[in-house]
Amino acid sequence: MEPKDRVRTPRQERSMKTKTAILHAAIQIFSEKGYHATNTKEIAAAAGVSTGSVYSYYADKRAIFLDAVLLYNREFVDRMERELGDIDIKVEDKRTVLPKLIESLINAHQVFKSFHNEMKVLYYSDPVVRHLMDEQYERSREMTVRHMYHWGDELTLSDPEAAAFVVFEAISQVVDMLVFSKVPVSEERIKKALSAMVESYLMSPDESEHEEKVSKG
Structure with a gap:
């Protein structure tokens, strides 16, 4: 047997x-x-x-590891859903929402943080681990994009789908650095700069100026 x-x-x-x-x-x-x-x-x-x-x-040991990856994925997505569930993107302005989106990804990465490093090691050598991690990444991307699309006509972009992918990739890469690496600039300054970059990319100059006036009251 x-x-x-x-x-x-x-x-x-x-x-x-x-x-x-x-x-x-x-x-x-x-x-x-x-x-x-x-x-x-x-x-x-x-x-x-x-x-x-x-x-x-x-x-065997590999079966345990694969089950651990599945658990990580569930916990990561669940935490991210809880974080995003607290954001009313239809009501709040982008200057408030973008930092919260970034913070939600940072908080979600705290799930089994040390285990994530080992997952990344096996990502390149085990196709099943790679598939499971790619699935989790795609679910996270879809959740973020879904929230962004609530802005609808406010996005002045010719290709919103491609723009959403670019935005998520930019946020995801910076978040990974903040969570797993040492950075030469304070975390708060990096998050603020990232929010400003995404905001300027997604919004027309007129819309950005309007948002700034509203935020200043």
Whole structure:
């Protein structure tokens, strides 16, 4: 019998808790030691279960890692949806909304932050990890674009769809640097500059001038 044939799907509450404990322990160790330096015995010990118990839920270490990526994706998107849900983009002006959009992405990245680095390592070597991460990225992009489209006719762009992609890419790249790298300028100054750049790109000069007057009262 192959290992994957012995894997069972937890149905009782106790079994589900055990699998969750295994998964969270794995994420912690993957984050600390890296995927390749981690083994199932260490994961079992951290989860407080036997190695055999781990194999009753997962065929191998890679299966655990892929499940961890799925958990990361769910938590990331859920947090981003909660953050964006607090923004009334139809009512608030862009000078208020854009910083909140940026902040929502920054906050969403706090989910299993250290694990994200290991995901990026395997992104280039494991096609399934790459596919799962690309799916999560696309969902995040769609949520951001959906919020931007509430501005409708206020966007003076010949190709709003392409513009939305460019804006999300710009925000996403800067956010990644703020979350995962050291930057030579303060975070608040970078976020302010990013908001100003996106605002000037999306709005006509007349609209931008109007927004500025409104913001100054």
